[in-house]
Structures are given as C-alpha cells and as structure tokens.
Amino acid sequence: MRDLVIVGAGGFGRETVDTVRAINRGKPTWRILGVIDDSPSPANLNRLAALDLPHLGGLAALPPRSAVALCIGAPADRSRLAQRLEPDVELPSLIHPSTQIGSLFRHGHGLITLAGTSIGTNVRVGDHVHLNAHAVIGHDVHLSDFVSVNPNATVSGECAIGTQVLVGAGSTVLQGLTVGRGSTVGAAACVTHDVPATRTVKGVPAR
Ligand SMILES: CC(C)(COP(=O)(O)OP(=O)(O)OC[C@H]1O[C@@H](n2cnc3c(N)ncnc32)[C@H](O)[C@@H]1OP(=O)(O)O)[C@@H](O)C(=O)NCCC(=O)NCCS
Known part of the structure; x- marks a missing residue:
C-alpha cells in the first residue's frame, strides 16, 4: 500500500475517496492519510469526520513522499494549486x-x-x-x-x-x-x- 493524500475537502475530494476505496476493493493499493485543504468549511470538516478521514491542514502540511490526488473541482483553481506542488510529487x-x-x-x-x-x-x-x-x-x-x-x-x-x-x-x-x-x-x-x-x-x- 502506498500513501495518498487527497487535496480538497469539497465534493470532488470526497467523491475521489470513493474511487480510491473502490480501487482498493479490487487490489489494496492506496492508504489515504487524510485530506489537505487550506480553508475547509465546518460542514466539510464534519463530512470528513463521517468518512473517518483527518484534515491534515493546508498545503504546507503535505506529508513527505506521499502521492497526491488533486481534487479541486474548479479548473483554474486546480491549475494554480498544481503549480504550488513540488515538481517531484507523485500524481497518480x-x-x-x-x-x-x-x-x-x-x-x-x-x-x-x-x-x-x-x-x-x-x-x-x-x-x-x-x-x-x-x-x-x-x-x-x-x-x-x-x-x-x-x-x-x-x-x-x-x-x-x-x-x-x-x-x-x-x-x-x-x-x-x-x-x-x-x-x-x-x-x-x-x-x-x-x-x-x-x-x-x-x-x-x-x-
Ligand atoms: C452557466 C453558469 C457558469 C453561470 O454561472 P454565473 O455566471 O455565476 O451565473 P448566475 O448564477 O449569476 O446566473 C446568471 C443568469 O444565468 C442563468 N443561468 C445560470 N446557469 C444557467 C444554466 N446552466 N442554463 C441556463 N441559464 C442559466 C440564471 O438563471 C441567471 O438568469 P437571470 O439573470 O435571468 O436571473 C453556471 O450557472 C453553471 O451552469 N455552471 C455549471 C455548474 C455545474 O455543472 N454544476 C454541477 C456541479 S456537480
């Protein structure tokens, strides 16, 4: 199992958790460490808790050597965030x-x-x-x-x-x-x- 961090506590981030869990049911592949989000809403923090997923903090809290799923729904925001990632980060x-x-x-x-x-x-x-x-x-x-x-x-x-x-x-x-x-x-x-x-x-x- 490889470590994976979800970036984005919104709807698409949590939908992606379902995709990852479905992949893992076929072949255990990813261990989700938690979710990175600079400013999650209180509602989304509750929704993460219901999924048993910790909020790890903002992008600065990205654990080293973990793969990243960039789950920001708005294309321009996603593009800006991609530019803030280290060039060697794994993006499966x-x-x-x-x-x-x-x-x-x-x-x-x-x-x-x-x-x-x-x-x-x-x-x-x-x-x-x-x-x-x-x-x-x-x-x-x-x-x-x-x-x-x-x-x-x-x-x-x-x-x-x-x-x-x-x-x-x-x-x-x-x-x-x-x-x-x-x-x-x-x-x-x-x-x-x-x-x-x-x-x-x-x-x-x-x-
Ligand atoms: C088209 C869209 C980009 C417009 O966003 P916006 O510029 O913020 O527009 P507003 O919400 O201010 O609405 C402006 C006008 O367009 C109308 N309008 C908004 N979305 C519309 C749509 N999809 N089709 C037809 N008319 C639409 C509004 O009723 C409003 O009309 P009015 O001025 O007569 O009251 C947006 O509404 C949209 O459809 N985005 C796609 C979102 C999506 O796929 N969501 C699902 C996520 S899972």
Missing part, C-alpha cells in the same frame, strides 16, 4: 473500476474518474483531468489539461476541449466541436457551435 491517475474505457486510450498524470464514466475509442486526455459520475466522452476526443467534465455531461465524438474548460453537469457538446481554453459550458446546455476561449455559454442551443 485514479480510475474508478466501473469506468468503461475504449481502445487506444492515452492520458496524462492525475486523471480522476468517478463511477460510471464512459470513455470511447481513441480518446486522448491531458494532465489533471476530472471526469465526474456518468460523464460520457465520445470517440476520438481530446481533453486538454485541467478539464473538468461534470456529472452526466456528454462530450461527443471528435471534439477538442481546451485547457481548463468546465463542461457543466448534464450538458452536451455536439460532435466535432472545439471549446476554447478557459471556457465554461453551463449545466444542461447543448453546444452546437465552436466556443471561443474564456467564454461562458448556456442554454439550448448554447449561447
């Missing part, structure tokens, strides 16, 4: 055993998937990508670094999703489209045209 990918993975899948470090995620054939994923519960990634898709795909969202075949894009819960990006760096797709949106960088689009069709 944590893939829920129920994730469906197609052929020719390539990914960088720090990929985290939750239960029920589906990844089509020939998908390429950068570093620190989060795929929430039941996200669907179609064939021949490229997700750049720090992309978050929220629950039940669908990225259709041959899409290219830029760095730090958030694809909102239950939204659909139609096939072959590009979503530019730093943009946000609102929950339940249907994206029918390319989205330029740093835009927020919402609604059906998304504007």
Whole structure:
C-alpha cells in the first residue's frame, strides 16, 4: 500500500475517496492519510469526520513522499494549486473500476474518474483531468489539461476541449466541436457551435 493524500475537502475530494476505496476493493493499493485543504468549511470538516478521514491542514502540511490526488473541482483553481506542488510529487491517475474505457486510450498524470464514466475509442486526455459520475466522452476526443467534465455531461465524438474548460453537469457538446481554453459550458446546455476561449455559454442551443 502506498500513501495518498487527497487535496480538497469539497465534493470532488470526497467523491475521489470513493474511487480510491473502490480501487482498493479490487487490489489494496492506496492508504489515504487524510485530506489537505487550506480553508475547509465546518460542514466539510464534519463530512470528513463521517468518512473517518483527518484534515491534515493546508498545503504546507503535505506529508513527505506521499502521492497526491488533486481534487479541486474548479479548473483554474486546480491549475494554480498544481503549480504550488513540488515538481517531484507523485500524481497518480485514479480510475474508478466501473469506468468503461475504449481502445487506444492515452492520458496524462492525475486523471480522476468517478463511477460510471464512459470513455470511447481513441480518446486522448491531458494532465489533471476530472471526469465526474456518468460523464460520457465520445470517440476520438481530446481533453486538454485541467478539464473538468461534470456529472452526466456528454462530450461527443471528435471534439477538442481546451485547457481548463468546465463542461457543466448534464450538458452536451455536439460532435466535432472545439471549446476554447478557459471556457465554461453551463449545466444542461447543448453546444452546437465552436466556443471561443474564456467564454461562458448556456442554454439550448448554447449561447
Ligand atoms: C452557466 C453558469 C457558469 C453561470 O454561472 P454565473 O455566471 O455565476 O451565473 P448566475 O448564477 O449569476 O446566473 C446568471 C443568469 O444565468 C442563468 N443561468 C445560470 N446557469 C444557467 C444554466 N446552466 N442554463 C441556463 N441559464 C442559466 C440564471 O438563471 C441567471 O438568469 P437571470 O439573470 O435571468 O436571473 C453556471 O450557472 C453553471 O451552469 N455552471 C455549471 C455548474 C455545474 O455543472 N454544476 C454541477 C456541479 S456537480
């Protein structure tokens, strides 16, 4: 068993604990030492206690030689936090055993998937990508670094999703489209045209 620290006491951090526990049920792999968070809310501290997980403190309290799961949901915040980590820290990918993975899948470090995620054939994923519960990634898709795909969202075949894009819960990006760096797709949106960088689009069709 290797030591692992979860960074982020929020929803995605605690969902990631479930992914880690599911991995461990198949093959004991990770010992979760606790959760790092600079300023957890009182509600989240109670939720950690219910999971039997200690709050270890802020980033300065990161235990040496432990692997790190970067679980900050907001892509830009996650990217900023990654820059504060030591360059040699281990950032494993944590893939829920129920994730469906197609052929020719390539990914960088720090990929985290939750239960029920589906990844089509020939998908390429950068570093620190989060795929929430039941996200669907179609064939021949490229997700750049720090992309978050929220629950039940669908990225259709041959899409290219830029760095730090958030694809909102239950939204659909139609096939072959590009979503530019730093943009946000609102929950339940249907994206029918390319989205330029740093835009927020919402609604059906998304504007
Ligand atoms: C689209 C989004 C980014 C907008 O955030 P925001 O800029 O803070 O917008 P606000 O909450 O101030 O709302 C502004 C307006 O947009 C509307 N709006 C917000 N989200 C919307 C959405 N997803 N679809 C359609 N309209 C939306 C609001 O009703 C409001 O309308 P009004 O001015 O007529 O009252 C955000 O609401 C969203 O959908 N994010 C995705 C979050 C997600 O996936 N959450 C699940 C986490 S698991």
